[in-house]
Amino acid sequence: MPGITESLLDGVLSVLPDVRALPLPHVLLLLLLLLLLPLLLLLYRASSGGGAGIGGLPGPKPMYPLIGSALLMPSDMTEILNVLMGWSKEFQGCFHLKLGSDYVIINTPEAAEVVLSSNQHIQKGEEYDGLKPWLGDGLLISAGSKWHKRRKMLTPAFHFSILDQFMTAFNEQSKVLVSKLRETNGQRTDVFPYITKATLDIICEATMGVQIKAQQGARSDYVRAVYRMGEISFFRFLKPWLRSDFLFRRTSLYQSQQECLKLLHGFTDSVIQSRREELSKSKDASETPQTSPQGRKRLALLDLLLASTIDGRPLSDADIREEVDTFMFEGHDTTSAGANWTLYNLGRHPGIQQRAFEEVRDVLGDDDRPVTREDLSRLQYLEMVIKESLRLFPPVPMIGRRLNSDVVIDGCSVPQRCRIGLLVYAIHRDPRHWPDPDTFDPERFSPEASRGRHPFSYVPFSAGPRNCIGQKFALMEEKVLIATVLRNFKITSHDKREDIKLRADVILRLEGGLWLSFAPRH
Structure with missing residues (x-):
């Protein structure tokens, strides 16, 4: 040869x-x-x-040079999680997988702790590269000193004192959601688009200070573009040959991506420009980012970015856009998935739903007053319901990382050249930490049951130094949304767990829709 x-x-x-x-x-x-x-x-x-594998770690034998087991990954997006979970069971823990690059798939809390708790291995994996044309080097993707500086700059925007000002948006958009669900007249309905539009309205108002009224039928093109960008990004990761820009630019996927980018970037650019002009006309130069001349509360993120400097220099429009786009993506898509799955689980378990409703009624009363921050701290069982839903259906089913040095995982030395895939969906089902893992049981998150549990056995918002900066925002938003729906409707789910197909792309979705019915309580 x-x-x-x-x-x-x-x-x-x-x-x-x-x-x-x-x-x-x-x-x-x-x-x-x-x-x-x-x-x-x-x-x-x-x-x-x-192309030899990683010494000591089991895994599916690579079929071909270079691309390894890429052809074993199904084109049907609803089968990907099944294949990965099958390998997790077959190889009894973490395993090696060659998809162009060498990957170690982590599916135990102990192995996840090695990577997630490290201050060294915080660089995102190449599966995020497909999002760069949209998100640039925003907080989700950036690394090194840029990430550290941006994280430090943005952290104050998610302090509880700042998050409180978003309660009005949470309540107002939740009421719009209720009005839209009433129009379904208790009929079987795909709820995913309803929740997605509600969370998009919330994040646009909270992040950019604009009301796009997606729930009233506006900006449906933006929603479709967000979905499409996620699909294209994940598909490029699964097919190593499409990671080549030379090949990718000669496919129809590239043309679709360009159309989406034109829409997504155009919208963000217009909002940034409008806000800059508004601020430049302000007569009070000493005005703080949280208040306006009319006493209106200002959004934390965009105003903070416009007023911020890094190393003594203000952020450019491109810098601001990549952070705004990042929070638009992370802040509506993941929260939408979490709220949808919570409604699904409540509809599947009438007894749990009744207990959650009684708590909501006891805390909020029978009138239609807005939910307050004080109410959220008292809705403890509802929080347990949401957390258990995030365990079973984590909005981000896998997290990618790049190693910055050799590391020992499951007793095996993994070289720096390897990529890491943290399979959150499997970590949340480790039977050593979650007995009867596929059963929906909110009591797992009671103070008593949570005591002593491995801290990395539950990572829906990642963990360690690169955890999700917006997780408090997300939980507050989901609590208000779910509580508002619960106090108005009795929810019924029409699909058994064994009958639904999970679609694993960047966000965990449901193939064919999430069909629920909402019967008015009054």
Whole structure:
């Protein structure tokens, strides 16, 4: 075999001096061979042992050089979690998977702690690269000093004293949601679009200070563009050959991505420009970011970004856009998924739903007053319900990281070149920490049951130094949304767990819709 590649190379080189004398078809063939030579050499080296797996860790045997087991990953997005969970059970813990790059799939809390608790391994994995055209180097994707500086700058925007000002938006948009659900007249309804539009209205108002009225039918194009960008990003990760920009730009997916980016970036740019002009007209230069000349509460994020400096320099519009887009993506899509799955579980378990409703009624009373911050701290059982839903259906089913040095995982030395996939969906089902893991039981999160549990057995918002900066915002929003729906409707789920198909892309969704019915309580 070594002689074949070397002979091919010698043969091509031998004709180079006489290339001008060759017919055009032969010249084109020669150029093609020259382009293919690097690939042929890599294939040879890989087939000769260069693509060996990670010593000591089990895993599916790579089918082909370079791309490894990529062809074992189903094109049907509803089968991906089933395949990964099957391998987790087959190989009894963490395993090695070759998808172009070498991956170690982590599915135990103990192994997750090694990576998530580290201040060294905080760089996101290459599966996030597909989001860069949209989110740039925002807080989700950035690394190193840029991430540290941005995180420090943005942390004050998520202090409880700042989050309190969003309670009005939570309540107002939750009431709009209730009015829309009433229009379903108790009929079987796909609730996912309803919740998605409600969370989009909330995050637009909280992040950018604009009301896009998605629940009234506006900006449905924005919602579709957000979904499409997530799908394209995840598909590129699963198919290693599409990670090449050269190949990707020659597909219909690239054209679809460009159309989405034009819409998404255009909307954000227009809001930033409008806000800059508004601030420049303000007569009170000493005005704080939290109040306006009219006494209106200002949003924390966009105003904070416009007023911030890093190393003495103000942020550019491009800097601001990547952070605003990041929070638009993370702040509405993940929260929407969490709220949807909570409603689904409440509809599947009438006894649990009744107990949660009674708590809401006891705390809020029978009138229609807004939910307050003080109320949220008293809705303890509802919080347990939400947390158990996030355990069973984590909005982000897998987290990717890049190692910055060799590390020992499950007793095996994993080299720096490897990528890490933290399979949150499996970590949340580890039977050593979650007995009868597929059963919905909010009591798992009672103070008594939670005591002594492994801190990395529950990571819906990641954990460690790179945990989700907006998790308090998300839990507050979900509590208000769910409490408002519960006090108005009795919820029924129409699909059994074994009948639904989970669609694992960037966010955990449900194939074919989430069908519930909402019967008015009064």
